Amino acid sequence: MTKEERLKKRHRAEKRFRFYGLTSIFVALLFVVILVQNIFSKGSSAFKKTVITTEIFFDQELLEIQNGASQEEIMGADFYDIMIENLIKAYPAKDRDEEDELLKLFSGDAEIEIKKAFLNDNSLIGKTITLDLTASDDIDQLHKGNYPRDLPEERRRISDFQLVIYDYFVENKMISKNFNNYFFNNGDSRDPELAGIGGALVGSFYSILICLLLAFPVAVLASIYLEEFAPKNKITDFIEININNLAAVPSIVYGLLALQILLATIQLPRSTPLVAGITLALMTLPRIIIPCRASLKAVPPSIREGALAVGASKFQSVFHHVVPLALPGTLSGTIIGLAQALGETAPLILIGMVAFVVDIPSSPVDPSSSLPVQVYLWSESAERGFVEKTSATIMMLLSFLIVMNFIAVYLRQKFEKRWN
Amino acid sequence: MSNVKIKSKNLNVYYGDKQALFDVNLDLNEKEVTALIGPSGCGKSTFIRCINRMNDVIDICKVTGNIEMDGMNINDKDLDVVSLRERVGMVFQKPNPFPKSIYDNISYGPKIHGKGETKSELDQIVENSLKKSALWEEVKDRLDEPGTSLSGGQQQRLCIARAISVNPEVILMDEPCSALDPIATAKIEELIDELKKTYTIVIVTHSMAQAVRVSQKTGFFHLGKLIEVGKTEKIFKNPDNKMTQDYITGRFG
Numbered sequence: 003m004t005k006e007e008r009l010k011k012r013h014r015a016e017k018r019f020r021f022y023g024l025t026s027i028f029v030a031l032l033f034v035v036i037l038v039q040n041i042f043s044k045g046s047s048a049f050k051k052t053v054i055t056t057e058i059f060f061d062q063e064l065l066e067i068q069n070g071a072s073q074e075e076i077m078g079a080d081f082y083d084i085m086i087e088n089l090i091k092a093y094p095a096k097d098r099d100e101e102d103e104l105l106k107l108f109s110g111d112a113e114i115e116i117k118k119a120f121l122n123d124n125s126l127i128g129k130t131i132t133l134d135l136t137a138s139d140d141i142d143q144l145h146k147g148n149y150p151r152d153l154p155e156e157r158r159r160i161s162d163f164q165l166v167i168y169d170y171f172v173e174n175k176m177i178s179k180n181f182n183n184y185f186f187n188n189g190d191s192r193d194p195e196l197a198g199i200g201g202a203l204v205g206s207f208y209s210i211l212i213c214l215l216l217a218f219p220v221a222v223l224a225s226i227y228l229e230e231f232a233p234k235n236k237i238t239d240f241i242e243i244n245i246n247n248l249a250a251v252p253s254i255v256y257g258l259l260a261l262q263i264l265l266a267t268i269q270l271p272r273s274t275p276l277v278a279g280i281t282l283a284l285m286t287l288p289r290i291i292i293p294c295r296a297s298l299k300a301v302p303p304s305i306r307e308g309a310l311a312v313g314a315s316k317f318q319s320v321f322h323h324v325v326p327l328a329l330p331g332t333l334s335g336t337i338i339g340l341a342q343a344l345g346e347t348a349p350l351i352l353i354g355m356v357a358f359v360v361d362i363p364s365s366p367v368d369p370s371s372s373l374p375v376q377v378y379l380w381s382e383s384a385e386r387g388f389v390e391k392t393s394a395t396i397m398m399l400l401s402f403l404i405v406m407n408f409i410a411v412y413l414r415q416k417f418e419k420r421w422n
Numbered sequence: 423m424s425n426v427k428i429k430s431k432n433l434n435v436y437y438g439d440k441q442a443l444f445d446v447n448l449d450l451n452e453k454e455v456t457a458l459i460g461p462s463g464c465g466k467s468t469f470i471r472c473i474n475r476m477n478d479v480i481d482i483c484k485v486t487g488n489i490e491m492d493g494m495n496i497n498d499k500d501l502d503v504v505s506l507r508e509r510v511g512m513v514f515q516k517p518n519p520f521p522k523s524i525y526d527n528i529s530y531g532p533k534i535h536g537k538g539e540t541k542s543e544l545d546q547i548v549e550n551s552l553k554k555s556a557l558w559e560e561v562k563d564r565l566d567e568p569g570t571s572l573s574g575g576q577q578q579r580l581c582i583a584r585a586i587s588v589n590p591e592v593i594l595m596d597e598p599c600s601a602l603d604p605i606a607t608a609k610i611e612e613l614i615d616e617l618k619k620t621y622t623i624v625i626v627t628h629s630m631a632q633a634v635r636v637s638q639k640t641g642f643f644h645l646g647k648l649i650e651v652g653k654t655e656k657i658f659k660n661p662d663n664k665m666t667q668d669y670i671t672g673r674f675g
Contacts, residue, residue, distance in 0.1 A: 234481050304518035308581070311474065311512035312531035312588055313504050322530070323520060 041400075045393025051182040051195060052142040053134035054108065054171060058088045058116055060126045069127045076121050085113045089135075092176070093167045103163050109136040109195045134180055139194040139387040141168060145177060148386060185394065189360045190371060190379070194387025197380070199395050201362045205275050205355070205370030206344060212279020212366060213343050217286045218336050224287075225294035225332075230320045249288035256285040257349030265353060272354040273369040281353060282343040290339040297331025298324060330417040334410035341406040345399060347374040373399045427452040427592065427622045428473060428496075433487040435468050435477065435646075442468045445487070446648045448641055450592075455614060455623045457637035457654065459630065461669070464643040466626040470594045472496070473624065474510040475503045491592070508535055511585030515597040517577035519569030519584070524561050527569040527580055528552065531588040547587055554620075555583035556613050575606025582613065586621075593617065595625040599632065611636050630670055634658055642666045 003011075062068075064083040067075050089108055095101045109115075112135050119133055120126055136142075140160050143149040145168075155162050171177040188198030232238045260281035264270045270277050301324045309319035350356070355375050363370035371379070377395045380388040428450040435443040443465045450456045458466040468477070475496065477483040489496045496506060508531075519527050528548045529538070538544035548565070552558040557579045561572070569580050578598055585593055595614070599607040614623060614636045627633050633640050634654060641651040642663070650663045661667050 302518075304514060304516060305520060307476065307479070307512075307514060308518040308520060308584070309530075310476065310479065311507060311514070312534075312584060313507040314530075314534055315504050318534055322534075327521065 041393045041396050045390055045395075045397045047146045047148065048185055048390040048394030049182050050146075050179040051184060052137040052145040053178055053180045054092065054137050054141075055176045055178065056088065056092050056133055056135050057130055058084070058119070058133050059130040060084060060120065060128065061087065062127050065127065067127075069125045071124055073121065076117065076124060079117075081113045081117045081120070085116055088116075093170055100163065103161060104167055107138050107141050107164060107167060109138050110193050111136060111196055134178070136184070136195055137177070139385055140164075141177075142195050143386045144168060145179070146390075148390065185391070189362045190358060190376065191360060194383075194385045194391060197388070197391060199373065199376055199391075199398060201359055202371040202373045202376035202395070203398075204363050205278070205359075206372040208275030208363065208366040208370070209278040209282060209350075209372055210340055210344055212276060213282040213286055214336070214340055216280065216283035217290055217339070220283075221287050221290035221336070221339075222294055222332060225291050225298060226320060226325065228291075229295050229298040230324065231316070245288045245291050249292055251285075252348075253285050253346050254348040254352065256281050257352030259284065260349060260353050271367055271369070273357045273359065275363060275366040275368075275370050275372075277353050278350050278355055278370075278372060279366065281349045282346060285346065285349065286339045286343045289342060290336050293335025293338070294328070294332045297328040297335065300331065301327045330413050334414040337406050337410040337413070341403050341410075344402060344406070345374055347378055350375050351378070373402075425452045426450070427491060428624075429488075429490045430469075430472070431488040431490075433469070433472060433485070433489055435465070435472065436484045436486075437480070438482040442646050443472075444647045448648055448651055450622060450624055451639060452622050453618055453620070454639060455618050455625060455637040456639045456641065457633035458624065458626045458641050458643060459628070459633050459669070460643035460649075462628075465646040466643050467596050468646075469643070470512075470596060470624050470626055473592065473594055474507050474512055475501075476512065478503060508588050509590050510592040510594060511588065511590035512594040513578070513581050513585055513596065513598045516601050517574060517581050519572070519577050519580050521568060521570050523566045524552075524569050524572070524580060525565040528583050528587045531584060535588055537588065551583040551587040554586050554617070555579045556609065556616075557583055573606070575602050575609060578602060578606070578610060579613065582610075582617075586617075590621065592622045592624070595623065597626050597628060600628065607632070630658070642669060644669070 061084065064087060065079065065081070067079045071079070086105070089105055089112065090101045093104050095104050115135055116133065119131065137145065140149065141164075144151070144160060144165075149160070151158075151165065160168075168177070184196055185198045186203075187200045188196055189201035191197040228238060228241065232241075260277060264277050264280055265272050270280075305323050305327065306319050309323045310316070314322065350372055355370065355372055356379060357369060357371075358379070359369050359371050361368070373395060377392055377399065380392040380395065426449045430446055430448050433443055433446040433448075434441065446465075446469060448469070458469065460466050471477045472485055472489055473491075473496065477485060485497055487497070491506075491509070495501070520530065522530075525548055528551050529544045532538040532544060532547050538547045549558060549562075552561060557576060560576060561567075561580075569577065572580060578601075582593075582598075599610050602610065611632065614625065617623060625633075625636060637654045639651070640654045640657040642649045642657065642661075642665075644665055650657065650661055650666045652662075657666060658670055661670065
């Protein structure tokens, strides 16, 4: 082989390698795009809800309260008759059956929505207002175009007559899409149009908060001790190996541990963010210790020696110099650990967070759901409305993770001091 | 003849199974510069790190024998290394300022030793230390800037100022100029000349010329043994030992 041939061969090998690299990056990106596109196309419609604009006349005869009623009186009052009498006027129905079908187009919360309007303005008796009432899941999905109309009637959840009403609504511009406040404010529900991630958001927030409060100080102190103070011997080696192994233990094992110890033995309340937080803290601990130690190790020994040489004690050299320098790395490691914990599902299912919880938890010891578990729960539901809710929840979860990772990167780049 | 400040007797140092110093007997005179020369790995740095007990940070390091400062046994287990290091400062091979402001670099030592209770006292210490290390004129207007923003030579003088700030009696210098250019080196050497009026200085160096220029006494180490020690002039003009002769003339090392 001549020199020229060898050179050519070398260049070819280089080009080939570039090609392989670019191809794999392209394939990976393609999958990400497909995933994101899929989630967005399915989920983005969940941020809007279909509403039916209806005129509501507050007839004194149908209500047992007066204008100016107190909040308590209104809460206790029955708005059922008002609801029925007004809703059946939304479409000129001929008989009871048609009226029943018409009523099914509204969400189960129509009465509450009317009551809320009265709560806002308790002088409405005798007056007529227009209200945007949430439509039922079937109408919602139909209006968003997620529901095929061309199926034969017996295979549809919506009857032909209901389609006629729907078309009447569309014609009279009574139907529109609003921002879906229920999705963010409500807890879980059997009715997709009323179900929201409010409970899951709060549950996840409490869980992660408890996880942070438990895992961060323990992990940081453990890392500092192991890295700076512990004698280098077989025991510390053994501990180090175990920490690395624990970081690789499947998360469901932590769920089993929590089930046995926290729920069965200590008898903490199940399905609660408290237990979830402790479980996630156990799981996250080694995952924070590892980056913490790495960032402590990255502080050059010359800084420690410099401090010791002017007469700082070991403790002072560590806490005045090494720890502040390692802090950005420590914090970003912690955030990434928490982001992992936020997306964790398996251990939470084991500790009962998979329960159907309607109420939004008001404290960490109330039963609750969490974002990833909510995804799991809804992905198993049959109703069409939950498909978009599942994807929308994934979008929320992903955006939290992206924000957290972004903060981690920012902290590292902004505050990491450079030394020579 | 000046007073002996530090005296080592049969000093042995082991790193695990490996012995790094063999029976070193070396006297360091007060307010004088002692240069330690010798090939890499011969134990010069190990020796000076015995003087401020920096070897303590190495787990496997064991020191036996005697090393005294003003009659006090440095190697005493009960000795408080913090107060020892307040009396024995150190400057390292690579400038290692803290990644903090110039002011904080210097005020750190006095602060932890409770010197300079008030801001004005601290300001005074910072100014004096920087003046003594001939850095004051260059940095007096930017004391808030990070120490790491200075040039290499300035950083090393900052480290010297940091060592001076706690008012030590002895300053150990471990190849302080090896990372510097000749101009910065000249400045440091000038500074050492000035500092020896106040401090006892031990300098480890690979440059014979530097040893000749700055020191009054020179010790030659080889393979962990102190081969020869004496007045610098004598060591470089007329050494007793053949190995010293070979080393300073560049025949090995």
